[in-house]
Amino acid sequence: MAKNFSSREENYSQWYNDLVIKADLAENSAVRGCMVIKPYGYAIWEKMQQALDTMFKETGHVNAYFPLFIPKSFFSKEASHVEGFAKECAVVTHYRLKNDPDGKGIIVDPDAKLEEELIVRPTSETIIWDTYRNWIQSYRDLPILVNQWANVVRWEMRTRLFLRTAEFLWQEGHTAHATSDEALAEARQMLDVYTNFAENWMAVPVLKGVKSPNERFAGAIETFCIEAMMQDGKALQAGTSHFLGQNFAKAFDVKFLSKENQLDYVWATSWGVSTRLMGALVMSHSDDNGLVLPPKLAPIQVAIIPIYRKIEQLGPISEKVDVLTKELKAKGISVKFDSRDSYTPGWKFNEYEFKGVPVRVAIGPRDLENGTAEVARRDNLTKEIVPFDRLAEYITDLLDQIQSNLFERARLFRDANTRSADTWEEFIAKLDEGGFVKAHWDGTPETEQKIKDITKATIRLIPLTPDPEAGKCILTGNPSPHRVLFARAY
RNA sequence: CGGGGUGUAGCGUAGUCCGGUUAGCGCGCCUGGUUUGGGACCAGGAGGUCGAUGGUUCGAAUCCAUUCACCCCGACCA
Numbered sequence: 112m113a114k115n116f117s118s119r120e121e122n123y124s125q126w127y128n129d130l131v132i133k134a135d136l137a138e139n140s141a142v143r144g145c146m147v148i149k150p151y152g153y154a155i156w157e158k159m160q161q162a163l164d165t166m167f168k169e170t171g172h173v174n175a176y177f178p179l180f181i182p183k184s185f186f187s188k189e190a191s192h193v194e195g196f197a198k199e200c201a202v203v204t205h206y207r208l209k210n211d212p213d214g215k216g217i218i219v220d221p222d223a224k225l226e227e228e229l230i231v232r233p234t235s236e237t238i239i240w241d242t243y244r245n246w247i248q249s250y251r252d253l254p255i256l257v258n259q260w261a262n263v264v265r266w267e268m269r270t271r272l273f274l275r276t277a278e279f280l281w282q283e284g285h286t287a288h289a290t291s292d293e294a295l296a297e298a299r300q301m302l303d304v305y306t307n308f309a310e311n312w313m314a315v316p317v318l319k320g321v322k323s324p325n326e327r328f329a330g331a332i333e334t335f336c337i338e339a340m341m342q343d344g345k346a347l348q349a350g351t352s353h354f355l356g357q358n359f360a361k362a363f364d365v366k367f368l369s370k371e372n373q374l375d376y377v378w379a380t381s382w383g384v385s386t387r388l389m390g391a392l393v394m395s396h397s398d399d400n401g402l403v404l405p406p407k408l409a410p411i412q413v414a415i416i417p418i419y420r421k422i423e424q425l426g427p428i429s430e431k432v433d434v435l436t437k438e439l440k441a442k443g444i445s446v447k448f449d450s451r452d453s454y455t456p457g458w459k460f461n462e463y464e465f466k467g468v469p470v471r472v473a474i475g476p477r478d479l480e481n482g483t484a485e486v487a488r489r490d491n492l493t494k495e496i497v498p499f500d501r502l503a504e505y506i507t508d509l510l511d512q513i514q515s516n517l518f519e520r521a522r523l524f525r526d527a528n529t530r531s532a533d534t535w536e537e538f539i540a541k542l543d544e545g546g547f548v549k550a551h552w553d554g555t556p557e558t559e560q561k562i563k564d565i566t567k568a569t570i571r572l573i574p575l576t577p578d579p580e581a582g583k584c585i586l587t588g589n590p591s592p593h594r595v596l597f598a599r600a601y
Numbered sequence: 602c603g604g605g606g607u608g609u610a611g612c613g614u615a616g617u618c619c620g621g622u623u624a625g626c627g628c629g630c631c632u633g634g635u636u637u638g639g640g641a642c643c644a645g646g647a648g649g650u651c652g653a654u655g656g657u658u659c660g661a662a663u664c665c666a667u668u669c670a671c672c673c674c675g676a677c678c679a
Contacts, residue, residue: 128672139671195679234679268602268677275678328679336679351679383679418638457639464639475638485638 118399123343124271130393131272134402134466137389144270144277151466152389154410156280159388160260162312162407163282166304172256172284177238179262180229185237188362192236195329199266201231201277231264236330236355236381239285240363247287247377249368254297255287273390274347274601281385287377289367291356294378295333298354301382302335305350313388314405314517315339315395316525317349318547318596320572324556325563328381332356338571338596340525341394344545346571346598349391352382390601396490396517402467403489405517406510413439413506414463415448418456418475425450428474431499435472435484438503444510464489469513470506490516531594538585538597542568547598551591553584562586568597 116133117125131137136152148156164174180203186193207223210216232238239257246252264278273279284301288294302319309317317337327334331353339349360366360376367377396403406412415435417428429450436446447468449459456473463471473485484502487494490513497505528546532538541548552558552570562585563569577593584591 124673141670143670199678265678269675322679326679331679334679348679353679416638420637452637455637455639455641457637457641459640460638461640473638477638 116399116401119342120399126399127390127394128272130397130402131390136393136402137272139272142277144267146272146276146278148280148386151410155392155404155408156386156389158408158410159308159312160282163304163308163384164258164260166308167258167282167284170256170300170304172258172286174259175257176259176261177232177235177242179232181232181235181238183228183230185241186230188237189330189358192330192358192362196233196265200233201264201266203229203231232261233263233265234381234383235259235261235263235283236285236359237363240359240365240379243285243287243377244363244365247365247367250289250370253287253289253367253377254293256284256297257286258282258284271390273386273393275387279386281383283381283383286380287360287365288380289369289378291378294356294380295354298333298335298352298380298382301352301380302337302350305337305352305382305384308384309337309339309349309388309391310518312405312407313392313395314407314514314521315349315391316518316522318572319575320596321575322351323559323570323573323595325559326569326571328353330355330358331381332358335575336572338598339391339395340521340528340546340598341391341601342524343394344528344598346547346600347387347391347394348571348600349388350382350384353380355379355381395521397467400492401465403517404467404469406469406514409467409469410445411447411463411466411468412444412510413446413470413472414459414468415446415472415474416456416459416463417448417450418473420476422452424476427479431474431479431484435499435502439506442503442507444507460487464492470509472502472506488513490520532585533582535585539566542566542597542599547571547596549594550585550597551582551593552595553587553589553591558584558586558589562597566599568599571596571598571600 116129119126134151135149137146137148140147204225205219205223206225207220208217209220211218243255246255260282262278262280267275267277270276286297288297306317306319309315317339319337322334322336328351333354335352336348337350338346341347357376357378359379365377366374368374392408393402396405415432417425417432419425419428432448436448439446460471467489469489471487478484482499483496484499485494486497486505486509488509529549530541530544530546531549532541538548538550559570573595580593582591582594583589
């Protein structure tokens, strides 16, 4: 299964593609640009969903569901929003099929043309703000703190499993507030939620910041983001949170009466993370032996493999395993005892290693004699012999260690690949080394665009609280108050 | 959407230039037996409209045309 698997060194993007497919996370489907998320991959996504959903609810949000289809006219209401998405929308024009009169299969019935075409949502601001108009009259109706888990479609030219697919799964939060400050605070709060999730669950260190105007969400006043560094040094936007101001309220005429009996437009935010996080997870931790999963998101945290010569030897091993399994499950740890006789232990070792299972336990005749088990950890591929009565405690502790080790390792990698540049030559050289480059920028979209055209690097973020440091723009030499973060990105 | 490449069994491939028996091999799969502490071994077996459509030909995996999918590079992309 894991044979003929490219190394990261040879070809990083091939390594990623192979890994996603061979580790059974996802595969390409019969539909162009759309993937099938396989059970093992979906199990990881479900763990992500569960953790995020809990955090959303802890911060006062509730879930709802809005339609997949959006009337075309809704899209034209917020000018920059239209412009941002127009080029990648799937459109429904008809509602019926019929048998081909020539007898060759089935055709779209030309008589069943929709009066108004429907757009398959690329994001839901428009349909949601059209709905919020009816929900909001008074300040007493605010805030509205709604999230939805949904699929969206963006007709991409070039797709890659999880990183960019035509259809993907995500959550989108859409909130409505009485004041600008409150909306801004909400957008910032959700950025913190995403940071917490990325770092403490995915073990992916991220930087928080603000997007430059070029990279800002179409229709937003301000876009906040978290950026992670993949093992090839490229940046990946792991989550975004937008302060939408009153743009959508104005476009959809959503007003409220304040305590002072003043009519005003509502303030908005939206924020989302998608199945792209799966790609971030894979590219942050995995190695040339396959997937490496952080314990908190691993569908199987501990795989237990019995080793025996004769089938009669399995009984005593299973008894030991049952005790261990009960202890681990009582601590909320997910365990798989793989007693299949159709595969050898060696085969299973490789299988669970490739699938990124954090901890593997092997128990054989030798262990029964000595009252021990062999415990192997996926993150650094080391093994220990552990006395049986200390096993549950040892493993519980080990899972925590692996979780923090993965984070620490990724953080060190990122820091080691974050450099500063003060001249154009230096900037080019540092970019080619890979990773993030901190440099001065004169603050204009034109300069950012020129830098992008020349180097393919973009401003990933402007730090939330930049260190004040007067300098000169690396391209134009114009004054700059602080450094921003450049990188080539996914 | 432009340039290049690849489509042969579940996966990886030989054969394609130069048309000619029953399309070959490895992995995987099925059956039986022996095995089992890092991808076991032996024996037997199943599995193919050669990406699709149309054409040339006595004859097409092979030549021609069209088309679809995937990969790489570019353009595009919150």
